[in-house]
Amino acid sequence: MRTDDDTVEVGRSEWLxxxxxxxxxxxxxxxxxxxxxxxxxxxxxxxxSKAESLARCEQDNRYIFTLTAHEDLDGRTEENLARFINHGCAPNGEAELDQERIWIRALRDIAMGEEVTFNYGYDLDDYQEHPCRCGMPECVGFIVAEEFFEHVRQGNRLRSENG
Ligand SMILES: [Zn+2]
Incomplete structure (x- = not known):
């Protein structure tokens, strides 16, 4: 549903x-x-399967999570409301694998009305095509896993020095 009215809901879950x-x-x-x-x-x-997962990743499906050594989970389905959760560089949630199920868990107390985010954990492949607009003070400007933040910050500095 596309609308300019930001009060319009597209769905609800127990907490969200x-x-x-x-x-x-x-x-x-x-x-x-x-x-x-x-x-x-x-x-x-x-x-x-891992083979199917690889094929879908190559089609730029960004909703795939690792489940087991043999299977992945493709969250690009209507029923998966969690696919709407945005990436954040300093997130209040995290994706957690528990007994072959994936949950978004609260990393800290979250206030009513606050947007829930988690780090998508992307690697550095084509990261400049995935800018981040989370608006958090810690934002590194691109959607990458935290382990790559320093690498991306260095790239940002080089780009700004080179104009
Ligand atoms: Zn960000």
Whole structure:
């Protein structure tokens, strides 16, 4: 649903309401205070083989998570509301694999109305095609895993020095 009215919801779960985000597209917002450690929402999808996963990743499917040594999860399905959760460079949530299921868990107490984010954990492949607009003071400007932040910051400095 495309609308300019940011109060319009596209869905709800136990803890979250999904509506327009200033970060990107639709985002997930806390319906009530969420205590640290809460399993906020399950990231659901289709279980696929590693071969199928590779093929879909090559088609730029960015919703795939590792499940086991033999299977991955493709979250690009209508029923997976968690796919709307935006990336954040200093996120209040994290994706956690637990017994072959993926949950978005609260890293700290989250206030009612706050947008819930997690780090998408992207590697450096074509990272400059994935700018981040999370707006957090810690933002490195691109969607990458935290282990790559320093590398990306160095690249940002070089680019700014070279004009
Ligand atoms: Zn950011």
């Amino acid at each position: 309401v999904f509506k327009r985000s200033s970060i990107h597209g639709t985002g997930a917002f806390a319906r009530c205070p969420i205590p640290e450690g809460t399993a906020i929402i399950e990231y659901v999808g289709e279980r696929i």
